[in-house]
Amino acid sequence: MRTVMRRFVVVVVVGHGLIHLLGAAKGLGWAEVDALPEPISPTMGLAWLTAAAAIVATGVLLAARNRRWWVVGSLAVVVSQAVIVTSWDDARTGTAANLLLLAALGYTFASHGPASYRAEYQRRTAVALGEPHPETGAGAVVTEADLAHLPDLVAEYVRRSGALGQPRVVSVHARIHGRIRSGPKARWMTYTGEQVNTFGPAPSRLFWMDATMFGLPVDVLHVLVGPTATMRVKVCSVVPMVNAAGPDMDRAETVTLFNDLCILAPAALVDAPITWQPLDDHHVRGVFTNGTQTVTADLTFDDGDLVDFVSDDRMSTTLDGATTPQRWSTPVRDYARLGTRRLATYGEGCWHTTSPEGEFAYLEYHLDAITYNPETTQIDPTDHARRTQPQAIDGPKQGWRS
Template sequence: MLRNLFLFMLLLHGAIHVLGFVKAFRLGAVAQLSKDISKPMGCLWLLATALFFLVAIFMLLKKEWWWIPGLVGGLLSQILLFSSWGDARFGSIPNAVVLIVALLAGTAWWFEQDYRSDVKTLLLKNEAPSEELLTEKDLEHLPAPVQRYLRYVGVVNKPKVKNVHIVFKGQMREKGKDWFPFRSEQYNGFEQYARLFFMKGKMFGLTVPGYHAYQNGMASMRIKVFGLFPVVNVKGQGLFRAETVTIFNDMCLLAPATLIDSRISWEAIDDTSARATFKTEGLSIQATLYFNAMSQLVNFVSDDRNGVSDLNKYRFSTPISNYKSFHGFNVMSFGETIWHYPDGEFVYGKFELQELMYNVGSKY
């Protein structure tokens, strides 16, 4: 609703600037502007119209850099209004709105560039050799249910996975608070373990971007309203442990081909479950995987993940379902994230998989 009102204001405000062009070139009577306007200035009035229209078009096309012509258009318009202040001063109100919204969008864009820069580095470090295939021999050391799961997913005789690109949409919440919608994008690397997760949530009508970075033996989580006002800034060993469980969870659910990694040790439990120990950067975490009769992974459970708010350990699980084919691989398309608190289970996230691509090139 607010977006549509903003677009309407842009188009109306832009159209009004045509009057300056009409006045300058004497194309018609313009009673609203009493002062004479030179032809060069008239061209600038028309340019302001074009810039505001471009902003509206770029927003409709979901171009995230729409804010650049927005800032230029707002500043140009304000300069023009000063030249006809007595007649056009009220145009400063929409200009102020455009400049504020464009500035906030720009700060969110700059915040996201940290993520984009890290992604380029990750992909350079985790590029995949084109001829390295995963074979049945790579599965021999795995427990039987894990082997069946990898065959079901369809990883055998396909390239080994060195990185993955994932897009989710869904809902999240904190305990005692309402759900908010989000869309996330992430890149994971598996040669040198890394997980770069960028989320855009909507809370009270505001865009709240958040960036989780797990790389180089460190983890951080930053959340900023409009990418400008920080509301969460967490890092340290407790978060690194939590994110280590998270990246292993991603491997199990979304990049099963990586479960052949020698840094994972396995313990068979029974025909439908197995326990894994995942080691990296001197840290060791465990998780138990549960499978159904169709060889689908249906749950991941770990007691080694710290809560972000208090850094205490609670049981963490991710039941998954609705397997679908993504580029020839059968993987889950819906999952939940659950904390098992002393007072009961708390579902804090619902995830719907939108895109999944393995072995993305560094120029992607």
């Protein structure tokens, strides 16, 4: 639930709960309540007090972002409406607050329940991280010898990333935040997102985004498993907006998987199925293969750091799911040390169009946290507000070969 919406619901719910104390005060004889002229028995006074406690507790748990707030809230809305019915002429306006609480409960179920994109993301990441990966031996780490087959620019980039002496990378979990838009003149939407990538003979890329459009929550789920990809979007976790699939989507996500390898997991480049071709002192071309998909990108380096990734193999996808071929690039900057690694913490996604607008950024992201070789228990798509500092963690698994 978005922050503004959450605060509004909390204020209404807590206020609603406090108003229930009027019924308790009258029924238990604590005070005369002119606003409730109908008689209330002591037994019903206790019921009003119970409803007040449950409703206020619901608001407090929601304000504290407790994941189980809906359990108390479900009970509270039933008890509250029951006591309102017993004093309908005096208390019926409280039904509006209960309807708001019921809507919040419904949204929570839709966005977090078993049919939600969030739940699907968690299930799929558990499966992906549970898949066995070819090992290079206990304690296998990236060594200087592993860089010998890479072009000098790529090898230096891997060194600067802090990969040497660290475990070989078979998977990565990243958390990001930023903003996104559908066109050069469209409004920006803020988002938080996270993804899990696994590497090897049948790689996967699972990306879940929690965005806001015109004040409404938007859920986005990208799924690439092996060579097959989909992208789905829902408004308010209920209304389908995009359901893209097919060869163009498969190819686009393969380019994105290649991009993730280069930007988020430089250590994994030592084993990735990439054919390299040095172009000049600042550029290298990479040809990446994933199953039947083969895509190409030109990487630009400056002072040993990757600063751009450009490909003509990724399609632009509109809101209705249609795709068109366009040049795609991801300039990155603001390198910083996150744990043992040194990575770009800011990047953009850009389309190079033939329209008068020309090149424009449709996506901006900030890297909040990254975990290499994570365990399933480390994957927890919760509110990014709890995380304030970028971090990086190296997990226990080692090795992948494709």
